[in-house]
Amino acid sequence: MVAIALVALCACGDEGLTLRVDLRTDYQPGRRFDEVRVDVLRPLDDGSLMNLRELVVAADASEDYVSGARLGSLDSLGGGLHVVRVSLLDAGTVVAARALETRLRGNDTVTAVITVSCSDVECPGELDDAEATSCSGGRCVPPDCRPEQPETCPEPACEADADCADASECTRGVCIAGECLLRADDTECAAGEICDAELGCLLRPGTDGGPVCPTVELSCDDGEDEDCDGLVDCADPDCTEVACAPMETTDWGSCGGFEEPCGTQGEQTRQVTTYACGAGECVAETVDETRACMRDTEGDSCRATETGSWGSCGSYSDACDRTGTRTRPVTTYACAAGRCAGSTTQESGSCSRTVNDGKACGTNRACCNGTCTSMTANDSCGACRINCSAIGMTCRNTGSGGYSCYGCTTNAACQSEYASSTTCWAPSGTMWCRCQCPTDGTVCAGNGCGSGFYCHDAQGANPNFCSRNP
Numbered sequence: 148m149v150a151i152a153l154v155a156l157c158a159c160g161d162e163g164l165t166l167r168v169d170l171r172t173d174y175q176p177g178r179r180f181d182e183v184r185v186d187v188l189r190p191l192d193d194g195s196l197m198n199l200r201e202l203v204v205a206a207d208a209s210e211d212y213v214s215g216a217r218l219g220s221l222d223s224l225g226g227g228l229h230v231v232r233v234s235l236l237d238a239g240t241v242v243a244a245r246a247l248e249t250r251l252r253g254n255d256t257v258t259a260v261i262t263v264s265c266s267d268v269e270c271p272g273e274l275d276d277a278e279a280t281s282c283s284g285g286r287c288v289p290p291d292c293r294p295e296q297p298e299t300c301p302e303p304a305c306e307a308d309a310d311c312a313d314a315s316e317c318t319r320g321v322c323i324a325g326e327c328l329l330r331a332d333d334t335e336c337a338a339g340e341i342c343d344a345e346l347g348c349l350l351r352p353g354t355d356g357g358p359v360c361p362t363v364e365l366s367c368d369d370g371e372d373e374d375c376d377g378l379v380d381c382a383d384p385d386c387t388e389v390a391c392a393p394m395e396t397t398d399w400g401s402c403g404g405f406e407e408p409c410g411t412q413g414e415q416t417r418q419v420t421t422y423a424c425g426a427g428e429c430v431a432e433t434v435d436e437t438r439a440c441m442r443d444t445e446g447d448s449c450r451a452t453e454t455g456s457w458g459s460c461g462s463y464s465d466a467c468d469r470t471g472t473r474t475r476p477v478t479t480y481a482c483a484a485g486r487c488a489g490s491t492t493q494e495s496g497s498c499s500r501t502v503n504d505g506k507a508c509g510t511n512r513a514c515c516n517g518t519c520t521s522m523t524a525n526d527s528c529g530a531c532r533i534n535c536s537a538i539g540m541t542c543r544n545t546g547s548g549g550y551s552c553y554g555c556t557t558n559a560a561c562q563s564e565y566a567s568s569t570t571c572w573a574p575s576g577t578m579w580c581r582c583q584c585p586t587d588g589t590v591c592a593g594n595g596c597g598s599g600f601y602c603h604d605a606q607g608a609n610p611n612f613c614s615r616n617p
Contacts, residue, residue: 164224164251168202169258170233171215171294172243173328173344177208180235180242187221188230196230198438206235213321213330215258226251230290233259238368239394239421246281248291258294260284262328263314263344284326294324315347349373367391367424381424391429392422402440408449409482415440449487450480460498466506467514473498504531505599505615511550513599513615522615523550529613532597538564538580545579547605549612552580566595572610579610 168185184203188196200221210216218233229251234244243266245259264285271279271287279287284304292300303325305311311320311327317335320327329344336348343349349361350373360375367386372379381391397418404414420433455476462472478491508519515531522528525535528542528550535542535552538560543553555561555571561580562569572581582595584604594602596613603614 163222164226165220165222165254166224166229166231166249166251167220167254167256168218168231168233169215169256170212170218170261171258171323171326171328172212172235172261173263173330174212174235174243174261175331175344176206176210176212178341178343180237181206182236182239183218184234184236185218185221186232186234187224188232190228190230199224199229201438213328214323224251231257231259233261235261236394238390238392240390240423245283246290247293249293256295260294260324260326260328262326264327264329266345284328297325300325314344315342317342317348318344368429381429382427386424388423388425390422391424392431394422395420396436399438399440402442405442407487409444409447409485409487411441411444411485413440413442414438444482444485447482448480449482450489452480453478453489454494457496457498460500463500465519466508467502467517467519469502469517470497470499472496503599504597507615528552530596530600530615532600533564533613535564540580545605545609545612547607547609547612549603549605549614551582551610551612554578555580569595574608581610582613584611 166187170183174180182203182205184201186198187200188198191197202219202221204218207216227250229249230246231249232244232246235242243261245261247257247259249255249257260283262282262284265282268282268285268287270282271277275287276289278289281288281290281292283292283300286301286304288300297303305322305325305327308319308321311322313319314329317333318329318331321330331342331344333340333342336342339351340348341351346361346363349365361373363374364378364380364383364385365373367380367383367389368391370379372383374383374385376383378384380386399415399417402413402415405412414437416435416437418433419436420431422429422431424430457473457475460471460473463470472495474493474495476491477494478489480487480489482488502514502517504513504515506514508514511522512519513522513531514520515527520527520531522530523542523544525542526537527533528535533552538552538555540552540554540560542550545551552561552564555578558569558571561571565580565582568583570581570583572579582602584594584602596602599616600613601616603612605611
């Protein structure tokens, strides 16, 4: 057989199983059907069926379908309950079909037995069990009845060919796996005739048989008057509702209709046009056919990023550090296993605070421009702005709890670093740069010491000095 189309739609459950599909039928290839379509479907919770696979093969007139023939194999199926529907097509129209239930637990084979004897049988019949919804060999049977599992079927209808009735002078009944089928033999008919499994010997299409003609039109799209009634194809009432032209299909549309941003299962549609005789004409009917389809959404963005509020500023290196860090949560959303999942990370950012000069940061230490600085050093003597080295002096202990620049010779030398009111004070020969404080002993903010510091009135024999604000 020649595979025409094998379309993979989706695999559910544990993937990797193979299903082999065989056909056993007494419908005649090339005469009663020209194609076979296999649909593998999965039952859904709502009672509907989702098409998983489709296989279409051309009928081979040389194949012995009565004994059975392999249609093909379908791979990468999941485990669980499946419905395998095998349809015989003639110019796109379904001639006969059989739906079988099978529960895949491993690689398996399903044989669809489709017999002419079922053409007028409706199942279940009045005397049949409600579960006998399928027909095989003219009998109503459960949908899971097949040669591979005879325990699900009724008692065999036959044990030998003699148990099966012949349908005409050119057909004989044969017993295969407990079912009766018809085998047609053209050699039993006269020259110019063929054996039809249902109707017996008929005039070969295209042959003028004169008064010896079939009782019905054999084909409704060949321009021949097979039954010699002067009516051809759709003009012949025999062809009413019979296919008169091959089925036509458009390409499948894009996959869409996803329920969620991360949904992987959607649907796609195509138009199917079939032709059948009606009111003496070949009438076209176009319908939409829908099947399941899949897409890959793994890792796709599925929701706007959410950014939380900044936390408090922290992580300062010491009491004087003005620059710190802060964090805030940032949540991004991406598809994972068909769902929109959030992932939260912490985003860091810089921040700052105000630390005034003069803030204590240890013994004889204070904050200067964000740095914890010694108030006994030459370049920060008693206050951030006092640099004794810049005026050629050194920072010394005043003996009264503070530090001041020592070694001045003129007021001007001191005033270049302190305020203009500063004096070079030299009691007992010592030379201190002495900031000026009020004579009433009150604290005078700044007065040459700079922001965050004040002039400390030492009084007595010690020089005034700059001190940190209390």
